[in-house]
Amino acid sequence: xxxxxxxPSVSGSPGQSVxxxxxxxxxxxxxxxxxxxxxxxxxxxxxxxxxxxxNRPSGVPHRFSGSKSGNTASLTISGLQAEDEADxxxxxxxxxxxxxxxxxxxxxxx
Amino acid sequence: xxxxxxxxGGFVQPGGSLRLSCAASGFTFSNYWMHWVxxxxxxxxxxxxxxxxxxxxxxxxxxxxxxxxxxxDNAKNTLYLQMNSLRAEDxxxxxxxxxxxxxxxxxxxxxxxxxxxxx
Numbered sequence: 001x002x003x004x005x006x007x008p009s010v011s012g013s014p015g016q017s018v019x020x021x022x023x024x025x026x027x028x029x030x031x032x033x034x035x036x037x038x039x040x041x042x043x044x045x046x047x048x049x050x051x052x053x054x055n056r057p058s059g060v061p062h063r064f065s066g067s068k069s070g071n072t073a074s075l076t077i078s079g080l081q082a083e084d085e086a087d088x089x090x091x092x093x094x095x096x097x098x099x100x101x102x103x104x105x106x107x108x109x110x
Numbered sequence: 111x112x113x114x115x116x117x118x119g120g121f122v123q124p125g126g127s128l129r130l131s132c133a134a135s136g137f138t139f140s141n142y143w144m145h146w147v148x149x150x151x152x153x154x155x156x157x158x159x160x161x162x163x164x165x166x167x168x169x170x171x172x173x174x175x176x177x178x179x180x181x182x183d184n185a186k187n188t189l190y191l192q193m194n195s196l197r198a199e200d201x202x203x204x205x206x207x208x209x210x211x212x213x214x215x216x217x218x219x220x221x222x223x224x225x226x227x228x229x
Contacts (some may be wrong), residue, residue: 036215051215079200
């Protein structure tokens with residue numbers, strides 16, 4: 001159950017787009033459309049932003065979108081806003097019927 | 111309003127035991143998978159365990175298999191995590207989270223309870 005690989009940090013100016021990658025294996029990310037993404041501002045509990053690769057829960061802004069290609073999933077934030085500054089984690093269901101999170105990415109709005 | 115409130119965290123010596131509880135309200139608890147996730151302060155999220163709606167199926171991370179037991183009492187709307195043979199590396203904030211109703215993901219989280227394992 002090795003953690004999924006994410007870049008430690010990404011940054012962008014307000015209005016720009018940023019993309020966070022999440023790389024796993026065929027036993028997790030690549031094997032199922034069961035990838036989710038979470039936003040966690042400092043000192044708060046995680047918030048679900050995307051489920052099943054590309055679905056947004058109600059209330060999540062449309063500027064957040066998810067996709068997947070092979071063993072890599074991606075979260076894109078379009079039209080970056082100051083309130084988007086937070087840590088982001090991906091997660092995937094696995095072939096052993098467990099879950100695994102990514103290493104986390106800090107998004108900084110310049 | 112959906113609410114998840116964890117309790118039971120605290121300070122325990124290595125080898126000791128602790129039972130965490132998560133009180134759920136604002137939804138039909140018995141209809142949802144539930145998870146425990148932990149996080150060392152300043153570090154990343156780590157999935158710990160999951161339990162089916164009626165408690166008949168469970169799964170665990172390798173790091174806690176055989177030491178931790180997840181359970182639930184649907185009559186009391188409460189999720190539990192029994193933690194035995196605790197180690198220093200189990201020190202973390204423990205969150206309970208609700209499985210999404212139609213997909214894979216956790217859509218509501220508690221605020222967490224801190225477990226510190228130290229001599």
